[in-house]
Amino acid sequence: MSSFVSIVRDSEVPRSRPAALVLLRDVISTRGGRVGAVLVGVVLALAFLGPLVAPFSPTALVDSPFSTPTRAHLLGTDMLGRDGLSRFLWGGRTLVLTAFAATMMAYLVGIPLGAFAGVRGGVLDIGAVAFSDIMLAIPSLVFVLVLIAAVGPSLSMVAIGIAAVELPRVIRIFRAITVEVAALEFVEVARARGETTASVVFREILPNLWTPLMADFGFRLTASIVLVSSLSYLGLGQAPPAADWGLMISENQIGLTIQPWIIVVPAVTIAILTFGVNLLTDAFARRIGRSSATPRG
Amino acid sequence: MTGVVLDVRGLRVEAAGGVEIVDEVSFAVHRGEVFGLVGESGSGKTSTALALLGHARRGTRITAGTVEVDGRDVLMLPSRVLRHTRGARIAYVPQDATAGLNPRHRIGQQIEEVLGAHGKPRSAVAPLLAQVHLPNDAAFLRRYPFELSGGQQQRVAIAMALSCHPLIVVLDEPTTGLDASTQARILTLLRDLGADTGAAFVYVSHDLAVVNNLAHRVGVMYAGRLVEVGGREGVFGNPGHPYTSLLLASVPRLSEPRALTGISGAAPPPGHRPRGCAFAPRCPAAVARCAEQIPLGVTKGDQTARCWRAWEFTSSGAAARGTPRAAAASEALLTASGMSASYRQPGRRTQVLWDVSFSVGAGGCLAIVGESGSGKTTLGRCVAGLHRPDGGVLTLAGRPLAPHVTNRTSSERREIQIVFQDPDRSLNPRRPISEAIGRPLRFFEFAQDRVAERQQVLQLLERVRLPAGMLDRYPRELSGGEKQRVAIARALAARPSLLVCDEITSSLDVSIQAAIVAVLEELRRDGLALLFVTHNVALVRGIAEVVLVLERGTVREYGETATVLGRPSHPYTQQLIAAIPDLRLGAGADGAGSVRTSSTPGRS
Numbered sequence: 001m002s003s004f005v006s007i008v009r010d011s012e013v014p015r016s017r018p019a020a021l022v023l024l025r026d027v028i029s030t031r032g033g034r035v036g037a038v039l040v041g042v043v044l045a046l047a048f049l050g051p052l053v054a055p056f057s058p059t060a061l062v063d064s065p066f067s068t069p070t071r072a073h074l075l076g077t078d079m080l081g082r083d084g085l086s087r088f089l090w091g092g093r094t095l096v097l098t099a100f101a102a103t104m105m106a107y108l109v110g111i112p113l114g115a116f117a118g119v120r121g122g123v124l125d126i127g128a129v130a131f132s133d134i135m136l137a138i139p140s141l142v143f144v145l146v147l148i149a150a151v152g153p154s155l156s157m158v159a160i161g162i163a164a165v166e167l168p169r170v171i172r173i174f175r176a177i178t179v180e181v182a183a184l185e186f187v188e189v190a191r192a193r194g195e196t197t198a199s200v201v202f203r204e205i206l207p208n209l210w211t212p213l214m215a216d217f218g219f220r221l222t223a224s225i226v227l228v229s230s231l232s233y234l235g236l237g238q239a240p241p242a243a244d245w246g247l248m249i250s251e252n253q254i255g256l257t258i259q260p261w262i263i264v265v266p267a268v269t270i271a272i273l274t275f276g277v278n279l280l281t282d283a284f285a286r287r288i289g290r291s292s293a294t295p296r297g
Numbered sequence: 298m299t300g301v302v303l304d305v306r307g308l309r310v311e312a313a314g315g316v317e318i319v320d321e322v323s324f325a326v327h328r329g330e331v332f333g334l335v336g337e338s339g340s341g342k343t344s345t346a347l348a349l350l351g352h353a354r355r356g357t358r359i360t361a362g363t364v365e366v367d368g369r370d371v372l373m374l375p376s377r378v379l380r381h382t383r384g385a386r387i388a389y390v391p392q393d394a395t396a397g398l399n400p401r402h403r404i405g406q407q408i409e410e411v412l413g414a415h416g417k418p419r420s421a422v423a424p425l426l427a428q429v430h431l432p433n434d435a436a437f438l439r440r441y442p443f444e445l446s447g448g449q450q451q452r453v454a455i456a457m458a459l460s461c462h463p464l465i466v467v468l469d470e471p472t473t474g475l476d477a478s479t480q481a482r483i484l485t486l487l488r489d490l491g492a493d494t495g496a497a498f499v500y501v502s503h504d505l506a507v508v509n510n511l512a513h514r515v516g517v518m519y520a521g522r523l524v525e526v527g528g529r530e531g532v533f534g535n536p537g538h539p540y541t542s543l544l545l546a547s548v549p550r551l552s553e554p555r556a557l558t559g560i561s562g563a564a565p566p567p568g569h570r571p572r573g574c575a576f577a578p579r580c581p582a583a584v585a586r587c588a589e590q591i592p593l594g595v596t597k598g599d600q601t602a603r604c605w606r607a608w609e610f611t612s613s614g615a616a617a618r619g620t621p622r623a624a625a626a627s628e629a630l631l632t633a634s635g636m637s638a639s640y641r642q643p644g645r646r647t648q649v650l651w652d653v654s655f656s657v658g659a660g661g662c663l664a665i666v667g668e669s670g671s672g673k674t675t676l677g678r679c680v681a682g683l684h685r686p687d688g689g690v691l692t693l694a695g696r697p698l699a700p701h702v703t704n705r706t707s708s709e710r711r712e713i714q715i716v717f718q719d720p721d722r723s724l725n726p727r728r729p730i731s732e733a734i735g736r737p738l739r740f741f742e743f744a745q746d747r748v749a750e751r752q753q754v755l756q757l758l759e760r761v762r763l764p765a766g767m768l769d770r771y772p773r774e775l776s777g778g779e780k781q782r783v784a785i786a787r788a789l790a791a792r793p794s795l796l797v798c799d800e801i802t803s804s805l806d807v808s809i810q811a812a813i814v815a816v817l818e819e820l821r822r823d824g825l826a827l828l829f830v831t832h833n834v835a836l837v838r839g840i841a842e843v844v845l846v847l848e849r850g851t852v853r854e855y856g857e858t859a860t861v862l863g864r865p866s867h868p869y870t871q872q873l874i875a876a877i878p879d880l881r882l883g884a885g886a887d888g889a890g891s892v893r894t895s896s897t898p899g900r901s
Contacts, residue, residue: 040559177491182720184723185719185722185723186722186723186724186725186733188683189715189717189723189787190736191702192681192683192702192710192715193710193711193736193737193741193791194702194707194710194740195740203728203736204725204728207725207727207728208725208726208727210727217615280504
């Protein structure tokens, strides 16, 4: 009697590509996303491929201090007479890597903590939120400065310090999203089956945090880049004579009026990087907002 | 019927990139007539309704056709004239009345504003409200929209639409989201208004029974095209298009319990519609040329169907049959006695269930029916252990059952499974179908390894009539009905003895609903017991042998379905049943008072 019970033929089922690829393609197809991707790509290429093409060693003395740009030294020289271009090409890698490592550490600790707090509730939740609120009350730069003053400056301390500053924000954001996801019925189904909290978090919640993560990543990374460069400007990041964009700005500032290139170029590059990351993030956020608000019916 | 007041010809609405949403829609509406425009979700009925006012939704454009209102094409009018035409000659009532009313303005103020915009005196407010059976005293006029019930808000929206004596009122699903009894009162009102004001109504709805009770003429839409149009008796009594016949066979009827047939597959969305007839891939009567082109129309009397095989196909599935046989009144699988439950908010406790008792036999089906707010969902959640009741005892196969899942044993948790209303919320969007169904198999150790698991997942897909190709898909790649089948398959993976179905067909189109019900019936034959929670009383008739009627948390009636629905003894049940529009012919627009309801003006 139920002869018309639906049997959908295979060919009729619409197939779509993995969500992440589709998302990426959509983001690149917007103007903001495209410009952002190009800017970020150029700066990352400079930072990672720069050392391979640098004409001189970043620490070799090649000319008199603060010489203006010449054909041999396109960005002139710095306060010790080292080649500006070579130092610039060498100086991005640590900055980007440190910022990236700090952001990743904050996510690795913050997302599971936020997700567990959101699913579990109770003491864990209250504790996580209280910790975040206290941390958020302390100015970021002051916190990292005090931490480094206490432990001593090193690149890994900078990364840990910045991760600690980002952590409360990550916890709060991902806890809030988790609470929303946990109210959905597939989470209820999993709990009714008797799944453990860890299983609920890892199987049901975490996969749903991917999209918000992509939107949040840019903000976190930008904040980290700014903090890392501020710290190296203050002399708390890489120790001289290593080449570093932040350090280049601070060590050459007495020569600003004679040889501005050695300062302006790294400063503008950092600005371009953060600007590009923000454009890309905006494109992600807009795309995600649109897909969730797609009208039905 | 004198004179055509609305004449639509060759209407086409496109989305960006020339994707057709609506195409080749032509129909006419006569003075004082109710024209019902029916279709399932995505059929383009709302886009058509808006086009009648010369409006296209954001991202869409009207690219061809004419819409003549009283002889003038609204699509050609300059925007200033069009603005005046809207309201004065053709008015619109949206589905969601709250969306049409400004929440910060008083009711009286809002109606006056509409009148003012068309140069009408303020004194017209009172008679207008009287016309829609609303109080018109100063106190009522000073109320804000949120101080009105859903039915009252919809009446205000209708009053505003009628304020300038338009020739045509377009109503887009005006009773969807309202309770059956409220809906019945609004329908009675609309029919009276049609007779009193002489305005023509274009009534857009997915609900065939409602349209049957209201319309003089009916247009059936499928995949953006009007596939059949004609008089109500003709379209509903002797449909020409196979889609219409199958759609009618999908609607549960209170008057005659029978097997619902449903329609295989799903309607193609805009941009994926085939050349030729869009229904051909699902049509049991399709022939080769259906895939090539569609006839302009095959006419029979006042009825036109756009099908090469019009009137050649009749749905055979609608075999009459008795109420589902009562399961051998053997031992009770689940019993509930004296259940009470409430929701707690800080400083407030709202009781939703009082002293509810029932039992479900092994392999039996108990339907819990009630209007919104009756506590039926809470009752289902208590059984599933998702809501902790305040009191009462649950037993499963004779053994007492802990009130909350966390305190139940693994096998108790396994034996009672729940399926929710909205599959978009109940399936993890980031997990493939194989994982959604496979996880319970692994969790309850039914599958020892991946190979066995995959095998069993395939069997489960087969049981809910889904193709094996679904295995590696994600929920977003599936249609609503398919997702709901996956949710059922996931519940079945736990090998339950009782399935709690919480409004599982409410968000689905009727043809899909019928197919899901057919799946449930097969499962019942395999010995699965169901607790079927629904607001759809007509649907219960064909599914459950026992029914429990809830009103505001209290049991009003409990007994065999045929008895309770056939000869209801409690006034509430009588009222509930009377409010259901039926698809029976003869219960139509011309037969006065066919929506059998005690119409109490004012409060709705």
